[in-house]
Amino acid sequence: MTTDRGIKAACLEVALPSGPSIRLAAQAKGAGMISPKFATMLCFVQTDAAIDAETLDLLAGVTVRRSFERVSVDGQLSTNDSVFVLANGAANVTIEPETPDELAFGEALDALLRQLALEMVADGEGAERVGRVIVRGGVELVEPVARAVADSPLVKTALHGADPNYGRILQAVGQALAGRAPFVVDLSIQGQQVVSASVALDIEDDDFAELEREVAADEVEFELTIPGEGGETEVFFSDFGHGYIEINAEYTT
Amino acid sequence: MTTDRGIKAACLEVALPSGPSIRLAAQAKGAGMISPKFATMLCFVQTDAAIDAETLDLLAGVTVRRSFERVSVDGQLSTNDSVFVLANGAANVTIEPETPDELAFGEALDALLRQLALEMVADGEGAERVGRVIVRGGVELVEPVARAVADSPLVKTALHGADPNYGRILQAVGQALAGRAPFVVDLSIQGQQVVSASVALDIEDDDFAELEREVAADEVEFELTIPGEGGETEVFFSDFGHGYIEINAEYTT
Numbered sequence: 001m002t003t004d005r006g007i008k009a010a011c012l013e014v015a016l017p018s019g020p021s022i023r024l025a026a027q028a029k030g031a032g033m034i035s036p037k038f039a040t041m042l043c044f045v046q047t048d049a050a051i052d053a054e055t056l057d058l059l060a061g062v063t064v065r066r067s068f069e070r071v072s073v074d075g076q077l078s079t080n081d082s083v084f085v086l087a088n089g090a091a092n093v094t095i096e097p098e099t100p101d102e103l104a105f106g107e108a109l110d111a112l113l114r115q116l117a118l119e120m121v122a123d124g125e126g127a128e129r130v131g132r133v134i135v136r137g138g139v140e141l142v143e144p145v146a147r148a149v150a151d152s153p154l155v156k157t158a159l160h161g162a163d164p165n166y167g168r169i170l171q172a173v174g175q176a177l178a179g180r181a182p183f184v185v186d187l188s189i190q191g192q193q194v195v196s197a198s199v200a201l202d203i204e205d206d207d208f209a210e211l212e213r214e215v216a217a218d219e220v221e222f223e224l225t226i227p228g229e230g231g232e233t234e235v236f237f238s239d240f241g242h243g244y245i246e247i248n249a250e251y252t253t
Numbered sequence: 254m255t256t257d258r259g260i261k262a263a264c265l266e267v268a269l270p271s272g273p274s275i276r277l278a279a280q281a282k283g284a285g286m287i288s289p290k291f292a293t294m295l296c297f298v299q300t301d302a303a304i305d306a307e308t309l310d311l312l313a314g315v316t317v318r319r320s321f322e323r324v325s326v327d328g329q330l331s332t333n334d335s336v337f338v339l340a341n342g343a344a345n346v347t348i349e350p351e352t353p354d355e356l357a358f359g360e361a362l363d364a365l366l367r368q369l370a371l372e373m374v375a376d377g378e379g380a381e382r383v384g385r386v387i388v389r390g391g392v393e394l395v396e397p398v399a400r401a402v403a404d405s406p407l408v409k410t411a412l413h414g415a416d417p418n419y420g421r422i423l424q425a426v427g428q429a430l431a432g433r434a435p436f437v438v439d440l441s442i443q444g445q446q447v448v449s450a451s452v453a454l455d456i457e458d459d460d461f462a463e464l465e466r467e468v469a470a471d472e473v474e475f476e477l478t479i480p481g482e483g484g485e486t487e488v489f490f491s492d493f494g495h496g497y498i499e500i501n502a503e504y505t506t
Contacts, residue, residue: 074406077428153327153406153493154501161502175330240406241502245495248407249414 050089073124075151126243138228148176156240303342326377328404379496391481401429409493
């Protein structure tokens with residue numbers, strides 16, 4: 001199956017602390033769990049730095065967890081999502097482990113992969129808008145809560161309809177926390193607090209009108225504070241609209 | 254919010270093994286996790302039998318688990334789904350616990366609630382078609398596998414598009430079983446086996462044409478066998494189409 005989706009590619013030149021510059025380039029494909037028969041999400045990264053395999057593997061692991069593992073189009077895992085990082089050494093610059101150069105290289109790789117991961121969500125099947133949910137609270141709780149919000153069809157359709165529907169966010173949080181923690185939650189949408197200790201705040205008409213404009217933006221940010229401490233995570237997710245239905249209901253493998 | 258959905262009501266007259274007859278009636282509302290502010294799924298059952306509270310509570314618990322707990326419109330829990338069972342004794346017939354009468358009463362209650370639960374799915378938000386997934390295998394595994402299939406937006410859109418897409422079923426099973434069991438799965442759709450030991454069978458053209466007709470039915474049955482023994486469950490689920498998007502993206506609370 002071929003799709004006609006946008007090209008997701010980026011490159012960076014990095015001036016290393018030790019002096020020389022190296023280049024990083026990356027390309028990715030993927031817009032949903034298209035079919036188990038095909039490679040779904042693929043990302044290829046190239047650099048002209050020389051870097052030993054162990055260090056590169058470590059950096060790839062950390063940066064993949066901060067990028068492609070933080071996005072969701074439809075919550076459906078694929079069998080074969082892959083990120084390949086290739087270093088050919090053509091720049092005649094070696095990145096030594098545990099040096100400022102390694103840190104600078106890692107930060108550049110991080111920036112590159114996060115950008116492609118975000119582009120992947122923005123280009124998700126039928127996507128018109130990207131949500132970003134940030135969750136702070138108990139270490140064990142932040143991940144299931146962020147996933148529950150990002151994967152809720154009710155939250156995703158509200159994002160599609162540009163509806164500042166905090167009730168649906170709280171419902172998803174409650175579903176993830178059921179039986180696990182007291183339900184004490186703060187919620188801000190685009191920086192404006194709408195829920196404090198699980199109680200909806202009385203929002204002035206002007207502020208609500210501003211909120212309605214804000215949730216029609218290309219990217220909408222939801223910040224949640226839940227019980228517990230020490231945990232923080234984020235998930236980027238696409239909205240759920242007619243385009244998703246068209247793509248997924250109207251083709252046969 | 255008022256909705257204009259179908260009425261879900263049913264009644265039964267039960268001739269008890271001990272001789273007299275009693276009546277059971279039930280009414281339900283609900284079509285999705287509409288809003289945490291409102292009661293979402295409500296079911297009221299009345300009987301003119303007399304039955305002690307403890308026995309009725311026990312029977313209600315068993316039959317609710319076999320009916321309303323086996324359906325999914327959008328996988329989203331509500332805060333206040335409720336089933337009320339009221340016995341007024343007007344028939345002057347008492348159901349004694351641990352008698353054939355209790356068994357007959359329980360079977361009638363079971364039939365009534367399953368019918369309403371099924372009608373609820375068929376009348377789900379935007380629903381045009383009902384899927385029934387039956388999973389047999391390990392006791393701990395059948396429930397997460399059935400839920401993963403029933404709640405997958407890819408399976409639900411395939412059901413909407415009447416696409417006999419067994420790849421999406423297997424993907425959902427694989428996601429639920431990741432790290433938990435070997436991936437050895439049999440799958441039949443509407444009684445026709447399409448996958449054996451995780452391998453797609455070579456289906457004759459005539460059989461495939463028949464399968465394509467079958468998956469366009471009002472109710473489509475998927476039977477899965479997964480590793481392990483002793484467990485069996487089923488979940489009824491609605492499809493995911495433009496109607497769901499319209500209902501959920503285009504209203505504001």
